[in-house]
Amino acid sequence: MSNESSAHPFGLAAGDQVLVVAPHPDDETIGPGGTLARLAAAGIGVHVLCVTVRAAKMWGSHSDPNTRLAEFETACKALGVTTQTIAWVDETGELDITSKQRDLVNLIESHDECSLSAVRPEALVIPAAGGYHQDHQAVFRAAFAAARIHGPGLKPTPRMVLGYRGVEDRWSADSEPWWVHVDISAHWGDKEEALRAYGTQMRPGRQPRSLAHVRTIDAATGGSHCWEYGESFVPYRLSW
Structure with a gap:
């Protein structure tokens, strides 16, 4: 059974906004999907920039x-x-976002629909630094730069910056402090539904990108906190 409290994750309140940056479609679900569902159910605006x-x-x-x-x-x-x-639909397969660092920073800062300027979020959720995929590394660096602290009246500065990882990133040469944990037990069904939507991306059996594997990871994370399912994040900035 879930021990999820009535408190909203990260101390957010209904009406607050969260911006999630995903390198590709499915990263927003595999990494923080249960947490996003819990936030949305609590009346918190969740905006995803893929x-x-x-x-x-x-x-x-x-x-x-x-x-x-x-x-x-x-x-x-x-x-x-x-x-x-x-933001960028590549019909030719030739786009290399690792060579577009300045464009990535500008995208995260000022995209018309989903960006720091458009959303003005309390929390920014980004790929963690330890991910080995080159696109994830590029997006992390750009998002981290975009989230730098600005003075009043300048660019929006989210008071929280949290990193999530993809399922394959459990195999990583970098050790990061996964110190922020969220009980997603009541919302794992929402995450499962979202995962099943990615029919071209999920794999059968117990491969890393399989439903069974993601469930096992979230169950292990939750079990370490006496929850049914959980997700963990790297705290890059927590400020009140």
Whole structure:
């Protein structure tokens, strides 16, 4: 059974806003999906900026941007996301976001729909630094730069910056302090529905990108806190 308290995660209140930056569609679900569902259910605005989706060959299939866009919208609906957008749709498969660091920072700072300027969030949720995927590393660096502290009247500064990791990032050369933990027991069903929306991305059996594997990770995280399911985050900034 869940021990989830009535308190909202991170001390947020109904009406507050959270901006989530995802390198690709499904990262917002695999990493912090249960937490996003819990926030949304508490009346907190959840906004997802997905950086890119590209046409590309995949193991045993092909990544079609239109299909991925539909999956993303279905998953975000399952999580209760307020607004979501994919900024860069790459129809050729040639986009290399690792070479666009300045553009990435500008995107996170000032995208028209989902950005620090558009949302003015209390919390910014980003890929953790320890992820090994080159796109995740590029997005982390850009988001971390975009979240730098500004003086009053300048660019928005979220008072919380938290890092999430992808399921494959459990295999990592970098050790980070996963000190922020959220009980998602009451919302794991929402996360499961969102994961199932990604039919082209999830894998069968007990592979890293399988529903069973994600469930095992979240159960282990929750079990260490006497919860059924949980998610953990790296605290890059917590300020009150």
